[in-house]
Amino acid sequence: MKKNKKITWDYSPAPESAAHINLKKKYVLYIDGKWVKPSSGKYFKTINPANNETLAEIAYANEKDVDKAIKAARKAYDTVWSKTTPSERAKYIYRIARLMQERAREFAVIETLDAGKVIRESRDIDIPLACNHFFYYAGWADKLEYAFPNRKVEPVGVAGQITPWNFPLLMAAWKIAPALATGNTVVLKPAETTPLTALKLAEIIHDAGLPPGVVNIVTGYGDTGAAIVEHDDVDKIAFTGSTRVGKIIQKTIAGTDKKATLELGGKSANIILEDAPLDQAVEGIVNGIFFNQGHVCCAGSRLFIQESVAEKVIDKLKHRLNSLIIGDPMDKNTDIGAVNSKMQLDSINKYIKIGLEEGATMYQPECTLPKNGYYCPPTLFTDVAQSSTIVQEEIFGPVLTIQTFRTVDEAIQKANNTPYGLAAGIWTDKGSRIFNLATKLNAGVIWANTYNKFDPTSPFGGFKESGFGREGGLHGLSAYVKLK
């Protein structure tokens, strides 16, 4: 009876509790220090992509609401914020950072519920980094003259900021913290599928006693964002999202004096050389492409392995894929959570289909995906060429293409052969080789023997069609200042 019984070594469930979080049923707009109903009267639902359950209803801001928010930001800039001393500005931002830290666990749970990302990542990466970003930029507020030698530093004015759904709170922090530190006021629109943590941040900003209108949060879809971009009284647009939308924004503001920073798409190369520590490299590959379900603009989505070790690395990688835990994002053991939305899952599946149609070989580990919600197993494609659609275009999901190369020069040429230039990974034990590759790879961030690392002190941003401007670090200040 018992013969051939397969022993499985499943982890026991380790679910994070959502009992301690505070979520309202309905969220309105945060404008001029007050919670106000949208003049459209419309609301939309934000769902948990892990089980398709509605989390809350969110106000849908129209042009009128955006206008109101921008007017509030202008007034706050003219009457209060530009007159607040830099050291006082710093103290407000420090205060926000501390309040966020105090409520970090709540933020992590809400982020996971709203975005589908695993709790391990929102708890250990998204939320701490967001808090640290405020803490880092707070200190810059009264030291700006040291960042720009020989220049007088002035704020830009009112910043319109549009953030994506892949790192909702972190991207809001990347935008708001440097803008405030440099003395600007803000109108921020979070992505429609993940608005909750930005709205919770508005609560904290309110609690911190930031003067009304300095930060305004308006929720809505693409047209809400467009209303910000098109508004005459915005001095600066900061956008993180797709290259397609980035180009539209660039075109829209062409005839104006608006400044812009655009953080756009990528198709980053992760290069494994034969002398690399292969087990570490395999972990780096997994972290490079499966971190946050591959919803990462700098994901290492094009893997290049030196021919002599290609077979070995691919075997190890497949083996590793089989031990990844895919499922409930709220479980502390889960490695790969839910895809952010149905729309995104459809898009990923479209690319998987194209990959197969173009003759690539697919590998997915055997796994059972939860019945409700949106999930995609980790996916490898071999037998692809530089011209394959799935090698050229950003998929923004857990899909990795694998190519091989013989020489370092070939790796450099293949890696650079893309309109993007956001990031690149290099795996080798040889220092001189790292510096050669790091010099010649056209990307804004180079991870050598590591991947997908972020820090408030480290500037992030791309070359070419991955956008322009940097976020983070000293260099991230440039986006929000005028030099005189």
Added chain:
Amino acid sequence: MERLNVLKTYKIYIGGKFPRTESGRFYTPLNKKGEQLGHICLSSRKDVRNSVVAARKAFGGWSERAAFNRGQILYRIAEMLEGRKSQFIEELIFQGSTKAQAEKEVNLSIDRMVYYAGWCDKYTQVLGSINPVASSHFNFSMHVPQGVIGVIAENSTSLIGLVSLVAPIIAGGNTCIVVASKELPLCAITFAEVLNSSDVPGGVVNILTGESKEMIKPLTEHMDVNGMIYGGSNKKIVQQLRESAALNLKRIQTYDEDWMKEDAQNLYMISDCQEVKTTWHPIENIGGATSSY
């Protein structure tokens, strides 16, 4: 008997060579007295594209040259300019400047080149950073050149407007395609001759004369141009540059400056044509040993 002057044929400068425009077209700008400045090349779209190819080809070598060597070459340009000073002054006067203006413009151009020569091996030190990340990594950011830059020189000067834009671009390791002033083209071509004799590799600077309206479009819309610099204040041109930048997200910089001012030069004009590249590497941290005794 009076000696017959040898007149100069003004050509364009592409990939280190002096062709006439491939189109065979020319125009004859006049000075204020109504004298012809010359049969100047009316460059074509094809000349623009050829220049972009030349600039791209030159970029790898130029950007990877030692910064010190780039500095020496820029200084060499200044030396050559100094040697040709009287020729530039004559051309400026012929194009309508007073003698005093002409002398000032040439002197300033030489000094500006020396200024940027000095920056070549210093700007990455001033602009770069070592970033104290919280994890066990060594992390640094440095400026690297954007690549191929299109330059629309400001129209009302012949030399200083051009030198003011080109010097910071090449000091930073970029290569460029310059659309020279249509009405005052003579110094641009003579400047190309200076570059050609200053160890500046062919293709690093390419100079075209003619109708800027005709050349701006193919230049800004070229998918292999990384950035555009405009040294004037024409709002239409500014908008045109910014709009076509949406095609491949070109970096656009426009300067509304009086280039004859002595301080119309700074470090930030170099960084405007640079990208910030940040590199991470783990730091091994196994044992308990610290750096104190």
